[in-house]
Amino acid sequence: MFKEDDRxxxxxxxxxxxxxxxxPYRTPLDVYMxxxxxxxxxxxxTFTYWGKTLERPIIAEFEYLTNLKVEEMPIKYHPDYSFxxxxxxxxxxxxxxxxxxxxxxxxxxxxxGDENHDLGELxxxxxxxxxxxxxxxxxxxxxxxxxxxxxxxxxxxxxxVYIAVYFGxxxxxxxxxxxxxxxxxxxxxxxxxxxxxxxxxxxxxxDPSTIEDLMKSFPNAEESTSIIAxxxxxxxxxxxxxxxxxxxxxxKEEEDLKKKxxxxxxxxxxxxxxxxxxxxxxxxxxxNRFNGKAFKKDHPDLHSKYLAKSSSxxxxxxxxxxxx
Numbered sequence: 510m511f512k513e514d515d516r517x518x519x520x521x522x523x524x525x526x527x528x529x530x531x532x533p534y535r536t537p538l539d540v541y542m543x544x545x546x547x548x549x550x551x552x553x554x555t556f557t558y559w560g561k562t563l564e565r566p567i568i569a570e571f572e573y574l575t576n577l578k579v580e581e582m583p584i585k586y587h588p589d590y591s592f593x594x595x596x597x598x599x600x601x602x603x604x605x606x607x608x609x610x611x612x613x614x615x616x617x618x619x620x621x622g623d624e625n626h627d628l629g630e631l632x633x634x635x636x637x638x639x640x641x642x643x644x645x646x647x648x649x650x651x652x653x654x655x656x657x658x659x660x661x662x663x664x665x666x667x668x669x670v671y672i673a674v675y676f677g678x679x680x681x682x683x684x685x686x687x688x689x690x691x692x693x694x695x696x697x698x699x700x701x702x703x704x705x706x707x708x709x710x711x712x713x714x715x716d717p718s719t720i721e722d723l724m725k726s727f728p729n730a731e732e733s734t735s736i737i738a739x740x741x742x743x744x745x746x747x748x749x750x751x752x753x754x755x756x757x758x759x760x761k762e763e764e765d766l767k768k769k770x771x772x773x774x775x776x777x778x779x780x781x782x783x784x785x786x787x788x789x790x791x792x793x794x795x796x797n798r799f800n801g802k803a804f805k806k807d808h809p810d811l812h813s814k815y816l817a818k819s820s821s822x823x824x825x826x827x828x829x830x831x832x833x
Contacts, residue, residue: 516543517543517544517546517550518592519591519592519593519594520540520544520593520594520701520704520705521594521595521596522595522596522597522657522660522661523657524540525653525656525659525660525697525701526652526654526656526657527539527540527653528540528700528701528704529652529656529697529700530718531652531653531655531656532653533653536717536719536721537704537715537718538714538715538718538722538725541704541708541709541714541715542714542725544709545712559612560610560611560612563612563675564598564610567610567612567673567675567682568598568599568608568610568673570673570681570682571608571671571673571682571684574681574684575671575684577601577603577604578601578602579599579600579601579608580599580600580601580602581599581600582599582600582665583596584596585664585665586664587663587664588664588666589698590698590701590702590705592705592709593664593698593701593705594664595660595661595664595665597609597665600667601671604668604669605667605668605669606668606669607658607661607662607665607669607670607671608670608671608672608673609654609657609658609661609670609671609672609673610672610673610675611654611672611673611674611675612674612675612677613674613675613676613677614676614677615677618676620649621650621674621683621685622649622650650672650685650687654672655687658672658687659687659690659694659697660697660701662687662689662694663694663697663698667689668688668689669686669687669688669689670686670687670689671684671685672684672685672686714726724821724822727822728821728822729822730822746829749826750826750828750829753826770789771791774789774791777791778790778791778792778793779791779792
């Protein structure tokens with residue numbers, strides 16, 4: 510059996526959304542690099558710290574609101590997949606259900622819909638359909654969290670997952686419900702099995718899915734080397750040039766419109782419509798910035814002492830015939 514604290518040996522609940530492409534902060538390549546030891550797992554940040562700190566009070570509030578008893582459970586491995594495990598926030602014996610705790614900032618509240626929304630009727634033929642139907646008018650659970658619920662319901666063989674969400678400084682606690690969906694479950698497990706066997710065990714990284722992934726995959730360039738563009742790549746270059754030209758036109762139009770608004774405002778701090786709603790603000794601000802040039806001139810030795818050399822690759826787009 511794997512060690513509970515060695516997350517490189519198994520896929521956990523927080524990995525699922527990233528592997529399936531639903532986590533805005535982690536990609537499949539990030540998870541792969543963590544599992545094969547090429548990258549350290551993300552360190553604790555403000556959000557994870559407060560999530561752990563508030564876990565017990567939120568569980569107590571959930572018990573008070575629902576009159577349901579929540580029990581602690583140790584980490585558990587999937588009965589059919591030894592490389593999949595889950596460590597839930599709590600188990601609810603009376604409902605044969607799991608409790609998951611989420612602390613969410615106000616700026617991310619829009620991603621959640623009405624509470625108590627039943628997602629059990631979603632259809633799913635393969636993993637990428639997991640997000641279908643989530644953003645209807647009746648509410649939603651963000652995809653990354655839903656993936657976690659799907660996995661935990663399968664591991665612990667429960668009927669539903671309660672998600673108690675604390676939106677900072679917001680009362681009362683919001684409670685969402687995921688009803689077990691076997692279609693979603695099988696699609697998720699199949700995708701995780703493919704990821705583990707085809708990538709982690711074979712040590713073959715998944716395809717990069719972001720610019721950041723590409724920087725990790727190809728960190729260094731071989732100096733004085735070139736590659737000849739194929740017809741397809743030339744077409745892509747041309748399309749990118751067209752988009753950049755359109756972007757320049759839009760940015761120029763945007764700047765012209767901003768100048769007209771600023772000219773109209775003059776010395777006024779804000780622009781409002783006839784009902785008093787704010788349309789624009791142009792306020793005074795003051796900042797204190799470190800003057801690096803002056804510091805280097807006055808303290809050259811100290812400046813050089815704290816210089817840290819780093820290297821990276823920079824992608825520069827050029828028009829055909831542009832040698833600059």
